[in-house]
Amino acid sequence: MATQSNRLPGGGEIDRGKPLTFRFDDKTYTGFQGDTLASALLANNVKLVGRSFKYHRPRGVFSAGPEEPNALVHLRSGDRQEPNTRATMIELYDGLIAESQNRGKSLRNDPQRINNLFKAFLPAGFYYKTFMGPFRNTRLWMFIEGFIRKSAGMGAASGLPDPDHYDQMSRHCEILVIGGGPAGLMAAKSAAANGARVILVDDRADPGGQLRYEQYEIDGKKGLDWINETVAGLEAMDNVFILRRTTAFGYYDHNFIGCVERVCDHLPEPEGNKPRQRVWNLQAGHVVLATGSHEQPMVFGNNDLPGIMLAGAVRTYVNQYGVVPGKRAVVFTSCDDAYRTAIALHDAGTTVVALVDTRKLDSSYAQQLLDRKIRIINDSAIVSAQGNADGVTSVEVHSLSGGGAQRLDCDLVAMSNGWAPALHLFSQSGGKTAWDADRNIFVPGDSKQAECSVGAANGNFSLKTCLEEGSAAGAMAASSTGFNTAVQAVPAVSEIHESAYEPLWECPDPAKGHPKKFVDHQDDVAVSDIQLAYREGYISVEHLKRYTTLGMGTDQGKTSNVPGLAIMAEARGCSIPEAGHTTFRPPYTPVSMGALGGAETGEHYMPIRRTAIDSWHEEQGCKWIDAGIWRRPRYYPQSGETIRDAFIRETGMTRGSVGMCDVTTLGKIDLQGPDTAEFLERIYINHWMKLPVGKARYGMMLREDGIAYDDGVTSRMSENHFVMTTTTANAVKVMANLEFYLQVIWPELRVQVTSVTEQWSAIAVAGPNSRKVIQKIVDIDVSNEAFPFMGASGCVAAGIPGCRLFRISFSGELAFEINVPCDYARYVCEKIYEAGREFDIVPYGTETLGNMRIEKGHVAGPELDGRTTADDLGLGMMMSKKKEFVGKRLAYRDSMTGENRKKFVGFVPADGKTPLKAGAQIVVNENAAPPVEMIGHVTSTGYCVEHDHPIGLGLIRGGLDAWKDRVVYMSYPLRNIIVPMKVVSPVFVDPEGERLHG
């Protein structure tokens, strides 16, 4: 087991009393409680942690936070394996297993590092040019593409079902503070003290931000102590809620913030019943963005070698984790901040070979370095680094004023090109970023939502300003949401006033493009790629991003967007604000699909809507089918029966004697009021004023554009009371439409509509013996004379009062539909089944229901497809000439009428045997070469049991008038099927309608 050779004997926030064992690739290491995977790897002097995306170059840990572009690993194993996790954000736990990504068998001897040798052939736009080039779609290209796709890539998913579960929560607050650094903590404290409900979100195990790794004193005590006191104080307040290990990933409309809490990611497995991750949907009156800033890298040759890191990250590893990532360090900077890294490294015992400062000025920290005998090389820059897969070995430093080249041996480079405010959430809120020319940074512009940015996120990096801005923003936010406006006193801090930052976006290039200078490490985008994009005309930042993939990795360019656009600005000879900034989009950091899905997976994906007779169907052994969110019995197989056997038997038994079917899912709308008949006149194409009480009528509605919309039977229960049925699919839409007409268009109509689909269960009883069965159940006379076709009446059914009986038929048989208050539905259903036993009553499902309606030529969903008119469907005669109704005028437009419309017909295969296929096209000539004119299509298919042959319904140009008894061809070219079939009337059984009237 390797020892932690880079670990300091003391210091840092790690617990040396709690050693943890972990594995990276094939080696076992130890770290301590409080480590991240990155800090533990660095403690063990593991420099090479991955291979780059395109060139498979060796890469090491680059940062210490969410911006990490290089140290992406497979975390965990088996079904918990997660790709592309950032080693800098993974809290170490005992037994952790991680593997490097994007490599061959061995990380060190990756065969695809050969890509590195061919990099001249893999410039920006490589994929685009190759895909569009002469080899496109050739076999050769298909062959090569496989290799390219394999070599360019990220980690792999496990391919196994996720064993963990996820959760979603919603919460509201007056003030949401994002970021628990000094600015955020002061804002939360200030807002909470004024009484507002405050939520504080922080992405680490504990809030504190920079104070966890800087050596500041606040109010005369250590920064960390101040944090612990402040957090404890906040936690003690009832109106404060702190979310740890939680990343605010998206800022949406109306101050809606999406966050993901990594509830158990710091543990080997989720403990107890806890979810692995939880998404928080937060909505706030005011948002305080205290999201901090990201340090920007220097762009020089081979700047991607392991051991070249951000200076602030190096300081974090020294101060927070007690790890020195190297023995001999060169610090390279354009700002004062990195001087503190030089001091921290020196004080931790590392040799600081030199500090290279691009500026000519004397830093405020210069004396502190000189006291430590650290050499400062002003007005100079690193132009290239040398090294191998084990890391950097030396750097070449040139004077920026010419001359003066020198080589410095080192195993660590700590670089800083200043800090860029983290504007991601601000930008997502709709705000535009603004360029601050004095400070050379993008800062938040005007707010578009109720939010404000404070501290480093607002471009103010000094601790004092962070605390002051936080305190003021918390008070302001409290007052803007209706609370007091008292400002919290800001604690005293001592800090040095830092001298000005002078960014150097690209280091000089004495060897003209060699070695490569990387801008976006994760996407392997180098300066030369940006220059190529410029030469080829992709000069807008949005084009630059898409052409080179700059900033399109999982890190979303947190350390590459600003340098990239600065280098483009330089190529164009314009200023940085003129070059512009790409739009930030959610998510800020990657969010797992599991967390977004939450608990809505598997059987919980959608609610299941069951009828009140659901359990009875189950007992009858039905097979289910989804109808929207309803589940309905599809068929009731007897032993050994296929679905086809079953529906043919059910159809035969129903037409031969009697069958029963649960039709509860049809939409049921109760309409009451003196103007109800008038309302129905307007929304249906046929007449309703004269419908007698106790009668039902079939109705059809059109859409405003004249297309057939929905159909169903509506009955008049009393003078001012109607009960409407709709199709299952349109029940919700029709209800909303009726409300629209009544509330918005004709508010003067005195009609109330109520959906009663759930209140009433409906059972259809059909077949020549249905009357005998129904007569045993209900208390009214159901003879043909007393209760003729289309009768509707209240009744007592099986002793249950308040039921309704309708003599309506979807099957074409003598049939009844009984409506029962749903609490009694199962009881009445059983009674009907019992009453029917002497007639061999058969329960039938949607398959038989559909087959019988096809035999009878009734239209349904496949024919009401949003393109057909009532006339197309053979129902043109129903359209009243004497009244106006919804959709009438547009239904008579030229394009909706005439001989060329496809009209509703029936089909029978010419051989009487071959089954037809719904969706197949209809052609005139079986041997015509493409393109073949299609004159119609098959909509529904079934089997006519009485005549013992397959049947179909469909639409054909000109309809029966043009095609009756002629042979056309059903064409299904995907399966190479062509079937001659005869065009016939769509009514296959009882065309005279004698059964339903009998």
Added chain:
Amino acid sequence: MIRINCPWCGERNMVEFTYGGDANNVYPGLSEETSEKQYFEYTYLRDNPCGPHLEYWHHVNGCRQWIKVKRDTLTHEVIATVPADKPVGEKE
């Protein structure tokens, strides 16, 4: 996530509502006098403004009332809400 102030129920999350289209669109009326052109325009022709837009929303998982919402299509700011049979101007 947009929040809409239902005139009947108060401020609610948009998931309780469904969108109902352009509320500047005036129903031509079911009458023989109405021309096919009027129906055509009512059914098909819509402005697509960038900025304030008057639209119908249905509080379908709430009071089931149709309401008129003046919403900025660019920023999603909800400027005003009124019952569907009232002019939005009354409330501004």
